[in-house]
Structures are given as C-alpha cells and as structure tokens.
Amino acid sequence: MATTEVPVLIVGGGGCGLAASVFLSDHGVRHLLVERHPGTSRMPKAHYLNQRTMGIFRQHELDAEVAQQGACLEKFGKLRWLTSLGGEGPLDGLVIQEMDAFGGGALRETYEAAGPVLPVKLPQVRLEPILRQHAERRNPGQIRFGHELVTFAEEGDRVVAQVREVGTGEVTTVVARYLIAADGGRTVGAALDVQMRGLPGFLEVTTAYFSADLSPWWREGTLLTHFLHPHDPDLSSNLIEMGPTWGKHCEEWVLHFPPGDPQRYPEESIVSKIREVLGLPGLELTLHQVTNWSVESLVADQYRVGRVLLAGDAAHRQPPTVGLGLNTGIQDAHNLAWKLAAVLTGRAPDSLLDTYQAERHPIGRHNVDWAVSAALHHHAILEAVGVGQHTAPQRRERSFAAFIDPSPIAAAARARAAELFATHRGGCQAHDVEMGFAYEQGAVIPDGSPPPPREPLRDVYHPTTRPGHVLPHAWIERAGRVLSTHDLTGSAGSFVLIVGPKAERWRDAAAVVAEKLSVPISTVSIGVGAEFTAADDRWLRVRDITDEGAILVRPDNHVGWRSRGTGANPADELAGAIGRILESVGPARA
Template sequence: MGAIEVPVLIVGGGGCGLSASVFLSDHGVGHVLVERHADTSILPKAHYLNQRTMEIFRQHGLDDEVAEQGAPVEKFGKVRWQTTLAGNGPLDARVIHEMDAFGGGELRERYAEAGPVLPVKLPQVRLEPILRRHAERRNPGRILFGHELADFSHDGDRIVATVRDVETGEITTVAAQYMVAADGGRTVGAALGVEMQGPPGLANVTTVYFSADLSAWWREGTLITHFLDPHHPDRSSNLIEMGPTWGTGCEEWGLHFSPNDPTPFDEETVVPRIREVLGLPDLDVTLLHVTHWTVEALLADRYRDGRVLLAGDAAHRQPPAVGLGLNTGIQDAHNLAWKLAAVLTGRAHDSLLDTYEAERWPVGRHNIDWAMSAAAHHQAILDVIGVGERTPPQRRVPMISTYFDPSPLGAVARARAAEVFDTHRAACQAHDVEMGFAYEEGAIAPDGSQPPARVPMRDVYQPTTRPGHLLPHAWLEREGRCLSTHDLTGPATGFALLTGPDGLAWREAAAQVAEKFSISISAAAIGRDAEFSDVDGRWEAVREISDEGAVLVRPDNHVAWRSMSGSESPVDVLANAVSRILDHPSGSPVVP
C-alpha cells in the first residue's frame, strides 16, 4: 500500500477500537484502523452493555441493531444461585437465591427514568461484527483487519508507524497526527514504557464455550447463574447465556470454572466436568472453545504519551464482576473522539487532549477498585450459606441442608443469608457506578458546587446538572416529536445550551460565542411556552437551575458548565466558560 497520511491511527479492532472508529467517523475525523487478527472475536467474552454504553450507541445510531440481536432486560435481569441445574439428589436442582439485577424486574422503572434506552446483553462475538460493519460503512477502505503494527515512533508533530499485512508481509507506512492504542496493551503501551500498576495475576480461570439444549431445565431471565457445589468448594462455577436465541431456546453457553478447581482442563476432561456441574450426566455437549485467562486489576500509569492515547484494556483491566471492562473502554473512546475532533479542526488547543487522562483515569481507578470489592464480597455470600472455601468440609452439607430445611431454624438461616445476598446489589444493581461517575477535573468549568451525596452501595443513581456529570435524561416534545435531552447534542450538533423558558439572553449569547470559537452550540429553551415542552415535568425536577438559568452540554453529553440563574454579562461569562473548556487553562471556578 506504500504510505498513508491520516489524522488518526487506531491500533486494535476489538470493541473499544471499533467503537472509536465509528465515533471518529461521525465527528468527521479521518483515520485508519489496523487489527492483527483476520476477523472479529471468535470468543463471546464481555456480554453486558450497560445503560450508559447503550446511550452512547444510541447517539451514534448503533442501538437498534445491538438491541435487535441482544437480549432485553426481561431476558437477563436477574442473578441466580443454584446447587445444580438438574439431578435427583436431595441437594440437586435447588434454587438458593435470586435477585433483580442490571435493570430487570422491579429495577426497570428506575432505569427507564434515568435514560432513553435500557441495558442490553450481547456478547462481543456478536457485538463486534455489528461495530465492524458500521465502521467500514462510515470509513470505507480504512478498516484494515489482518494488519499488525510492526513499529512506530514519535516524529515531531506526528506518529510514523510501520504496518504489516499479516498474510502477505506487505509493509505500509502510516503517518498520523495522533494514535489511539486500543490493542489491549499488547504492543503500544509496552513500547512506550507505560507501566500497568496493580497486583500480579489474581487468579487463573478456565472458561468453556459450548452448545447444548438446556431448555428442559433452564430458568430463563438471568444474566448469570452461579452453581454452588455443596460437596466440593473448588467446583463452584457460573453459567451465562451466549445466544443467539435468548431464554430457554439459547443454543450457546459460557461456563466459568472456579479458579481453585485443580482439574487440568482440556478437551477430554472439560465435557465430563460440564455435565457434573450441571447435574446432567447424559447431556449432549458440543465443545466450541476452551480458554484460559488471568484475572487482573491493572491501571496504566498514564493514558497519554505524547501523541499516543491509550484506551480500553490498554489502559485498564479489571475483574469481570459488575461488567465494567468493555463498557469503560467504549466510554473511553466516546470521551476521546470529540476532543480529537476539536483539536484536529483547530477549534481547541492540543491541551484539550490532556483532559482525556484527567477525566478517564479516575474512572478507570474507581471501576477497578469497585470490581475488586464486588468479587471479594461474593466469597462472603458463599460462606454465609455454607459452601465457601472457609467452611470446613464436614460442615458444608449440614449447613446447606439447614438452609433448605422448612423448620424455624431453616427460616432463620434463609433470613440471615437474605440480608447478605442483598448486599450483592453493589455488584448487580450498581446503577450509580454505571451512570453517576463525574469528571472533577478536565474539560469542564466548575461552579464551586458539591456533588450530590452517593449511597455507599452505589445502587441509586442521582441525576444532576453539576458540571462534570452526565446530563440528566428527560423526555421533551417539539412540534409533535418526542426526544430526549440527550438528543440535543452529539457529533452532528456539537455543544448544546439548555435554558429555562426565560433564558433568552443565554441563547442569544450562545450564537455569539459559537461564532467566536467556530464551534456549534445549539440552544434550546425548555419549559412552559418554550420551544421544547417538558413532557412529564422531569426536566424541571432535575435541572437544578432557575427559569433564567442555563446548562452547557458537551458533545459526549457531560455537563460542561452551568449558570443557576441569569447574568448581566452572559456573552462574557459563556465565552469565559467555553475558553476554559477548550483550552483547559488553570484557574478558579467559573461563577457567573
């Protein structure tokens, strides 16, 4: 192919890299993506797309196709603990506990109020082809699978990379102004000397993907079913639907074995163990893949090195508990895309890209710590019912038998366990972790206010218009069309200024400031007799500004600035805020 000059080079074609490609295309940023594999993932891997990620997909026209192939919350909105799936023994096929999770059941109304779309379950093996198709449609000829990064260097105001066609060996030189490393940390970070900080491998896990007909025994509606072996603590495992049909008709499954299981899993030993775990000795199993992987809790010491920006697993790797890994990576790409667009078009200084690390590194730190805490707490759940590793072998069967006993003693055991199980909401109902994260430093103009109090278990999301937080969702109506507050901004519309019905001065100021900075600011009045009507009064309940106030929202739907009321100098105040956001100078909070 010779040589290519392009604004951005993306290294890595997994969920994060392909999402970055789609987002950059929508922002009009030219780029090339290289991925060493010939095709997208052959393994299901991550499978839960949280509400924030689905909102991002909605902004970029991906949500319909993802939802069409994925499972809706009614098909996965529970977590369940069982002894086995089937069997005739006194402790076989017993449901220990189940609880609503990830927006399902009684949580649905709360989640529906928080956003325009709900979470979806879709494994990466089915998600990545969707992302690849959209990436190729929006950037034809520049999504290069079967091409690996062979070498790269900083060369003044650009990155010069050598890319090799894996099949032919043909070399292409790519010169880019910036490079996004979404390669899982395999190449770029190590070459730059980026240190992945954290403990060494926490556990070695074997996951088996297989197909089988479990329709006669499967209790549908769960994201994950934990099987707890009353006799052998090292044989506990969990089972996950992998589609493509959801519910009792599911054809493919993922089974994670306990890290402490001493079995040397291979294709000969793993099928008998599947049957043993499920309590189905005669189950017809077709083995698809056996994978061995390491649980990690690592965070890059920096997200930016010159003109290279790290995203996804190249920047953070966490235990799968809470389902934050892929979601965090996609949200990294979303944060970065509009900033790259602003810098590359000259609307912002290069220093805006420093805010990527300032904003996303703390989120990566928090999500790793939260996943670690949730994973450790699951052990406490096992211990309280007598199937944990700390339970003496001779006590395991008596304790779990008491749990199922209809006697008053059994009722007490179940009541005690229920209280411990309820604390698992920090893992499977962590709505505030998924939606309530905020940027305290970065491309924002703080107003000196304090964040709303967060409940310790992070299961209650509190919307707020405080700068740095996600813009609260509310349904609006304009000329008979229903839309979300989140639809007022995005790659096509740029920034948005949301005002009260009496905020005309702010809206007029927005036009002048947009012209001054050569950016797009769409102004919208919301409220009585305004351009946008507040359908059910939710915007008024969450806006936290007066009828004369205003909220400036970034293209990624995070609040950049707000004024609680009017101002004597709205143009100067708004211009000062936009200057701070795009140029990121140091200074005191912007207070009108």
C-alpha cells in the first residue's frame, strides 16, 4: 500500500474544498484534495457570490474569470413577483411587486463604495470548474477526483487516512498534519460524533433543472422570479437563470416548487407543471434533472476536533435565502488558510487554529439563523398580502383581483402590499450581513471601541477599522496606479501595517518586528505626502486613526489591531500585538 505525506488533507472537492485548495497553494502550503465524485457539480446549486466573496476571489486572482463567465449586476439586480410569464387571462403576466436586490438598481452606488468588486451571479455548476482548474494549476497532481476517504484516525501529531480510488479500488495511506473536512458533513463530522444543532430537514423541496428558450417572455435583470399562482398555491414556484448566457437569451433554468410533500410532483408530471407555472402550455423544454432535497437549519457544535477542521456544509447548512451558504463556506476556507500557513511554517503555535472556531462559529450561527428568518418572513409577507400558499381560497381570489382593480380601496391594498414587500430587504439587501460581520474574539485584539450601529434589517453597511472587522475599502494611488486598500494584502500571506503620513515611528517598528519575529509585514502609508495618496476622501472618513496612527491588517483582510496615534514604544507594542494575534488561544479543543 502506497503512502503519501502532506501537511494538509482536504476531503471534498465542492466549492469550499476547491477554494481552500487555491488559498492554501497561494500561502505555499502543500496539500492533497480528494473528492469521491468523478467531476464537479452537475447541478447549478448556489448561484450568488456576494461582495465579500468576490473580494476574496480578487485577493487570489480568481475574480476576473468568475466575473467574465458570470452575470453582472445589470443582469440580476432585481427580485420580481409575477403571476406568470405568459397566458391570456386578466391575471396572467401580472407584476405583483419588484425590488432592487443584492446591489442592483439604486443599491449599486453603496455597493461600489463598499468594495473594489461587485457581486456576481454564477452557479456552482459553472463556478466549480473554474476553481478546479486553478486548484490543479497551483497544486499539480494533488487534486484527485474519483477518490474517497475510507477511514481516518488521529495518531499523535498527525492524521492517518485511507483513501481509495473509486475506479480501481486501490487504497493509499495519507499522512497529514491536519485534515479539512469540506465533505458536506457526509463522512468526517459524523465519524467524530460532531453534533449538528438546529432543525434537520424541516422542509422538503422539489427542484427542476431544465433548458428552454424563454426569450419572448423573459424580464431581464432578475436574480429570482417568484411566481404567485392566482388559483393553485402548489404552483407558486420560483425561477432562476442559470446561464451560460445571461438575460433574455439564457438557456438553462432552475425552478423550485413550493415546500411540501415531494409526492405532489412525480417526475413524469414535472414538464407539464413547469408549463403551468410559467403560463406557457406549448413551451418546448428539455428536463435535465429533478431533485428532492431537505431544507435544514444546522450548525456544528465544534468546528475543530483535534487535527480536523470542518468547513462549509460540514459546519453549517441553511436555506438558500440571502445566498449565504456557499459564501460562508468560502469565507471559512479563507479564514483557515492563513492560519494553517502560519502554524505549518512555525510562525504560530497550534493554538492559533482554535481561533477558527472562535471566529467562524458565531458567523455560521448568525448566517443560518438569518437565512431561516428571511425565508419565514418572505412567506409571512405573502400570507399577509393574501397571496401565500396557506391563504384561504376566497381571500386569495380577492387579493389577486385587487392588483388589477382601479378602485381606491384596491389602490390602498396595493400600497399596503408594497410596504410589506419592502421589508424583504432583510433577505435581498442585507449588505451588512455580507460585509459588516466582525470577529469579536479570536486572533484579534479589541481596543475597547464600540461596534458600529447595525440596522435591524441589516441593509446598511458601516465600514470601520475596528479590530475584527473587514478592512474598509478605499481607492488609493501611487505613481498613476490605482489600488484598493483591499489589494494591499495580496495572496502571499503577509500582515500589512497601514500607517498615516506622519507615522515614521510605526514604519521603523514594523521593520524591527518583522525581523525579530520572522513574520512578514508590509508597511504602507496613506495620506498627503505619503507613499499612497487617497483617490478621494473615503479613506480619511473611514480610517479612524490620526496621521500618526497605525492599523494592522491580517492576511485575510480583517483588522487585527490598531493604534489611533503614536504609541509610547511602537516596536514593543507592535511586537506584542502580533504575538498576541498569532498565539491567541480560543475555546478548549476536544
């Protein structure tokens, strides 16, 4: 039996596992990825890449290719509620409501101010091949599809695993310092008796993946179209573009039927049901796949068990509302990669990995709860308006009629409905959920400052350099070259010390500390007469330090520490800060 030794073994080759591979390669960490399936996802699955994820992709030089294949905001920046696409009746093709979503329309200006890149729509069936190509290019020969984990055990300072090639049955022993479980929770977490807390399988959904030409009827620029059937609530489904062309000439689609017993939609009836939902009885379509799946609300009680670290769906599973599932998983991998690199190079003790749980578990819990809340609220809106799945038939009939009735009473009903629909911004305009999250404990040093205000529906993002938060984006210039503050960290894994134009003492301290601790630190000054000048007044408004101050940014673009002014002993203070970040001790390990 052959034996392979690597610092890290990744189990799972979906979006999270492949992203982890790319990030580890960029940090110079050797690893092996195994995935039991022969190829990447055959179902579109998650399709919204939020602004924080696209910023991470920019850091690792993935954003341009993702954006090139994906849909831009003009192609997906709205939600719409319709009765149908086609049909000749008075209630057919009726727009019940529409609103800007995920950075589109009137939201665009605030999103552009918040980051160097905007959200992109690209389903997993098209994203994963991009990630796989980059993973294989950056780690040749070590991305192995068609290989499954058979057994694993922690033995002292290593994990010993048996990996089988599915096609031949050949088994290889893999010895690794650490194992990343990005397997969706199928194998590793269960073997370790990790408990998934929450609601398992509380709703059942049937999804149809098909091709059709909807160009004569399609309303462009929609991320998600909710169909509210006037007569049959079991046909109140939602439709999503899946590319590869975006807009009116999109070829592939996913339609989610309303939650309920999958037996309502036997596979032989799916084609006719799709035609009914769309109001297009003569539509020619090709059905690719029908899946029945469970909506879950689960978070692992432990993200770390010994030398095993859980990420993505292995650590948290939630409804697709707000588009947080894949994004949270990719951000898990991003948080973990630089910490593994620091530990494996000897710059940090193993205890730094405990901060993965301390930082990411609260975010996972919040995002799962937020997705559930948004889903329940959306259904509550529909019931309140009188067009929900459980609305009594008589009231349903009157409510739909009000959308075409010219009377003053009907106009009032429409106005009330519009105000109720507007509260769905917590589901489709939750910019603060995407960008405003912070690590309150872990590999950060709080400075006693209060967190920024948060709107109840999380639709306003307040950038801040408070430790634990994502570094605020601002455009800066040097010798005619324009960069984002997010570009200062790059992908090589160094810390960045951003200082004011009068902070020479911090610059000198960084050089001393980098040599003393053998930790790479890049120093960048921003301001009038400094190395970089601000392209506008944004950096001055968000930096929250004086011209003599300093902000220490971690390799993952989260602020680790800051000093608003000159310290009494900058070298000692900076050395102490980096030492505390790298030697942070989180919750006790299992």
